[in-house]
Amino acid sequence: MKVLGILGAHRRDGITEKMLSTVLAGVKAPNQTELIYLEDYPFKPDREGQPNPVLDELEQKMLASDVWVLAAPTYWGGLAGKMKDFFDCMRERLVRIDHLGGTHPDRFKNKHYLSITDCYTGTFENWVTGVTDQSFRTIDKVMTAAGVIKLHELVLTNTFGMQELPESKKQTCLKWGQRLNSVKKRDDSTLKRYIELFFMIAFMALVTMGIQAGFHLLPRHSFWLSYGSFVVIFYVLLASILHFFTVVKHRRR
Ligand SMILES: Cc1cc2nc3c(=O)[nH]c(=O)nc-3n(C[C@H](O)[C@H](O)[C@H](O)COP(=O)(O)O)c2cc1C
Structure with missing residues (x-):
């Protein structure tokens, strides 16, 4: 089994990356992991008749993996732009589009995902106002359209000035990484x-x-x-x- 971590954040070495790499650290051999940083991929939307090698490469990585760990901070109360742009550019590959423009799950159906986001907002304020809700909702909407099955979501609040993950969050990320080792290929729930x-x-x-x-x-x-x-x-x-x-x-x- 292969787990693909996808990081869509301004910072390659920020706290979002730390959550993502901690989850991946919980995945053990023979299972494999790969972490890709979206800023390294200058993707553009598909244009008819024009090659798109960057999206081709990303698509192949997604097809070759069984679980995606999607990590992006909350910016302006929503999903960080790089991750959103990635979903936008991948749209026609993530789903099958019918003659009326409706979307249907296609080749990624029954893969699994785990989502991660974080914010400066404090824990209590986020609990009450749901600052990070929109980020998760955007990810869920895209994944549902693609038929990808949700495993869990992880959130970290109070990230202003944070350099290292709090111990309890580190353990939670590791625990979820370990759980990924036993994800079944098909949803049997x-x-x-x-x-x-x-x-x-x-x-x-x-x-x-x-x-x-x-x-x-x-x-x-x-x-x-x-x-x-x-x-x-x-x-x-x-x-x-x-x-x-x-x-x-x-x-x-
Ligand atoms: C452009 C931008 C917009 C942001 N908007 C919000 C916001 O609306 N609410 C919030 O709580 N934090 C906001 N933040 C803080 C990010 O959520 C914070 O940078 C993130 O948790 C840290 O992730 P990183 O260390 O991986 O960069 C914003 C940060 C940036 C750069």
Whole structure:
């Protein structure tokens, strides 16, 4: 198995690189690692009929690896430009584009990724305001379109003036690097997701019926009031939980 680290940051030797190389240090032989610094690759978007050897090289590296560790700082509340530009230039290679311009997973489907970002913002402020959320969201959006499976995300806050990783973060990065050694080729968590879904629905149905009983919305002779209140309460709970898991919940500490 091969793990490819991709660094999109202004600084080659900054704290983002330290997180990335610590994760890669956790990967052990016979597994292989490679770290590429995007600034070393003067890539441009593809132009029809024109060769693009730089993107070809990057694409080959991505195809040849099973796991990508994508590391980029948070700049201006979003993903660092170099990484974003890389995704933009790679778009037509990352996905298959249909006749209406829609995107579909293609050759990278079922590879895995782990994302890393960091910021000057303090831990508490990031926890409350989610400064780094947008960076993760951008990475997730691109990877989802390409059919690449997320393993985890790592965040580091308070990076102003930081020269070395705090010991606890170093250990977390190493732990995740070690976990990469046992990533399976294919995503086999479909059954797990269906089981989780079952329990989520069972729990929400229980809460919904509890609320109905508590607010006397279960009159014996009014089927439609019971049914209507169930649908509304269940919908609000479902929307909240989906919003939390798909939009809000990112690593902030
Ligand atoms: C252009 C630029 C924009 C930045 N914008 C933010 C920001 O909006 N919020 C924040 O907390 N930190 C911001 N930072 C701080 C970076 O997140 C910080 O430099 C990074 O955590 C350190 O990574 P490095 O050591 O790998 O360069 C910015 C830094 C630069 C250079």
